Amino acid sequence: MGKTKTLTGVLLTVAMLTVAGCSGGGAASGETAAAPADPNEVSGGIKVLTQRTDLVQNGTLKRYAAEFNKVYPKVKVTFEGITDYEGEVKIRMNTKTYGDVLMIPAAVAKNDYPKFFAPLGTTAELAGKYRFSDKSEVAGKVYGIAQFGTANGFVYNKAVWRKAGIAAWPKTPQEFLADLKAIGDKTEAVPYYTNFKDGWPLVQWTANVGSVTCDAKATDKLAGPVSPWRAGGELRTIDTLVHDMVKQGLVEKDPTTTNWETSKAMLAEGKIGAMMLGSWAITQMQGAAKEAGGSPADIGFMPFPAQKDGKFCATLVSDYQQAVSAYSENKSAARAWIDWFTEKSGYSEQEGAVPAVKSAPMPATLKDFVDNDVTFTERSEAATALVNDIDNAAEIGLNKPDYRQKLIDTARGAQEGSLQDFFADLNKRWDEAAKNAGS
Numbered sequence: 001m002g003k004t005k006t007l008t009g010v011l012l013t014v015a016m017l018t019v020a021g022c023s024g025g026g027a028a029s030g031e032t033a034a035a036p037a038d039p040n041e042v043s044g045g046i047k048v049l050t051q052r053t054d055l056v057q058n059g060t061l062k063r064y065a066a067e068f069n070k071v072y073p074k075v076k077v078t079f080e081g082i083t084d085y086e087g088e089v090k091i092r093m094n095t096k097t098y099g100d101v102l103m104i105p106a107a108v109a110k111n112d113y114p115k116f117f118a119p120l121g122t123t124a125e126l127a128g129k130y131r132f133s134d135k136s137e138v139a140g141k142v143y144g145i146a147q148f149g150t151a152n153g154f155v156y157n158k159a160v161w162r163k164a165g166i167a168a169w170p171k172t173p174q175e176f177l178a179d180l181k182a183i184g185d186k187t188e189a190v191p192y193y194t195n196f197k198d199g200w201p202l203v204q205w206t207a208n209v210g211s212v213t214c215d216a217k218a219t220d221k222l223a224g225p226v227s228p229w230r231a232g233g234e235l236r237t238i239d240t241l242v243h244d245m246v247k248q249g250l251v252e253k254d255p256t257t258t259n260w261e262t263s264k265a266m267l268a269e270g271k272i273g274a275m276m277l278g279s280w281a282i283t284q285m286q287g288a289a290k291e292a293g294g295s296p297a298d299i300g301f302m303p304f305p306a307q308k309d310g311k312f313c314a315t316l317v318s319d320y321q322q323a324v325s326a327y328s329e330n331k332s333a334a335r336a337w338i339d340w341f342t343e344k345s346g347y348s349e350q351e352g353a354v355p356a357v358k359s360a361p362m363p364a365t366l367k368d369f370v371d372n373d374v375t376f377t378e379r380s381e382a383a384t385a386l387v388n389d390i391d392n393a394a395e396i397g398l399n400k401p402d403y404r405q406k407l408i409d410t411a412r413g414a415q416e417g418s419l420q421d422f423f424a425d426l427n428k429r430w431d432e433a434a435k436n437a438g439s
Helices: 002-014 053-057 060-071 085-092 110-116 158-163 173-186 200-208 234-247 260-268 279-291 331-343 364-371 384-394 402-411 419-436
Strands: 044-050 075-081 101-103 149-157 190-192 272-278 299-302 313-318 321-324 375-378
Touching: 044 053, 044 085, 044 331, 053 060, 053 075, 060 075, 060 331, 075 331, 085 101, 101 331, 110 384, 149 158, 149 200, 149 260, 149 279, 149 364, 158 173, 158 272, 158 299, 173 190, 173 234, 173 272, 200 234, 200 272, 200 313, 200 402, 234 402, 234 419, 260 272, 260 279, 272 279, 279 299, 279 364, 299 364, 321 331, 384 419, 402 419
Parallel strands: 044 075, 044 101, 190 272, 313 375
Antiparallel strands: 101 321, 149 272, 149 299, 149 313
16 A cells, blocks of 8 residues: 555656657547536446555445445446556557546646546636646646645654754754754664655655745746756755755665665654655554554654745645546546545545645644644646756656755765756756757
8 A cells, every 4th residue: 555655645746747648549529527417417337547556455435436326326436446557547548448537647748638638617617616726727728636635844753853852843954954963863763764765755855846935836937947956946955955964964874775665664663753755645654653553643744944934835736636538428427526526525634635625624634734834835837848848858857766866876975076066967957958948
C-alpha cells in the first residue's frame, strides 16, 4: 500500500510536468458530461479505472459503490485497479475503450484533453465550487475534477523536536538549520532524512515554489528567461536549504543507502527528525507509528521555514483529476459518480487530504496549519504548458530527482563544484531554453 500511495504523492508534485504522447481513436463528440438532475433517471454500467489497487483489493471502493447506489440505484459501478497506471492507460488511450471514469494520466498533454475527455462544464460554472479547476481547463471548459489536493511541508516527529528543546516552528532557513543542529546534538535521531536513493521524495521540494513568497502564480512566473536560481528566487532559497543541510552534516551519513519504506518507521519511532513531503504522507506516518507501538500524535506537519508579512504559507497542489471518457456511452452516470465521489463519499477526509470542494473543512491532519493561521496558496496552472516546455528543453527536470541528487552530491563532496557554479549553470540552461521556447 505504501508504494501505491507513493505514486499518488509523486503525481501531486509532478503534476506540472506533462508530456504529449497519445493519439485518440477517432474524433470525440465534445458532448458535455452533464450532472443529472434526477438520480432515478440515470442508469447504465460504468467502469472506473484507478491507480489505487489497494482500495480495489481490500473492498474499500466496492463499499463506496454500495453507498453511491443508495442515491443512484440504477447505475452499476465496476472498478479496475491498474498497478502501472501511467504506462497502461497511456497505451489504452490509443483506442476508444479506456473506461468511463479515469484519472487523467500525466502523459496526456493538457491541450489534448478535448480529444479524450468529455467537458464537465465551463470554468465559470466549476471554479467557484472546486479547487484546482484550472489544472484541467482548456479553452474555458473544465475536463477533470480533483480527487483531492495536498499541502506541502515537513512531516516531523514532535517528540524529537521537543527533546531538542525546540518549542516553535522555524521562521527562516537559518532557524531551520539551527534546529536540525540541536536535534543532532541533543538526540540520537538523524536530523533530516533525504530519501536520496528512492529519488522521488527529492521532487517534493519543488512543490514549495509559492510557499516561500505566498504567491499562487509563482510557478507561472518561471515561464521565461527569469534565472529561477537567481539571488532572491524561490528555487534558490529552496535548493540552498537542501545544500546547506547536507553540507553541515545534518542528514544521514550515506545518502546512497536510504530507503523510503524504512524511513516511515524510522520517523515514527523518533529515529528521524523531519522529511519534506506532501500532507498525503501524514496518515502513512501515523500508521507507521501505530505499527511500531508509538504515538500517532507525535507525527507533526510544519510549513517551509519562510514567512510573508509574519505568516507562513503552504502551496496546495492537485492530485489526480477524475475525468469522463469522451467515448463513454453513459456520460451522465459517469458524471454522477465523479460528483458523488468528490462531494459525498468522504474519501478525501479519509485520506487526510485537502478537499477539492472549496466549502469543505480542512482535514484533521492539517489542524496544526489551521490553528496557526498558515495561508493555503492554491497553485495556478495558467502557464504550465510553457514551463514544461522550458524545463524539458533545458533538461533540468524540476520534477525529476536527478538535479537535486547532483546538488546533494556537490554538497557532500561526491561531485566537484561550488553551489554558485551549480546555480549559474541551471540559470544559463533555463534562460537559453526559455528564449527558444515557442519559436
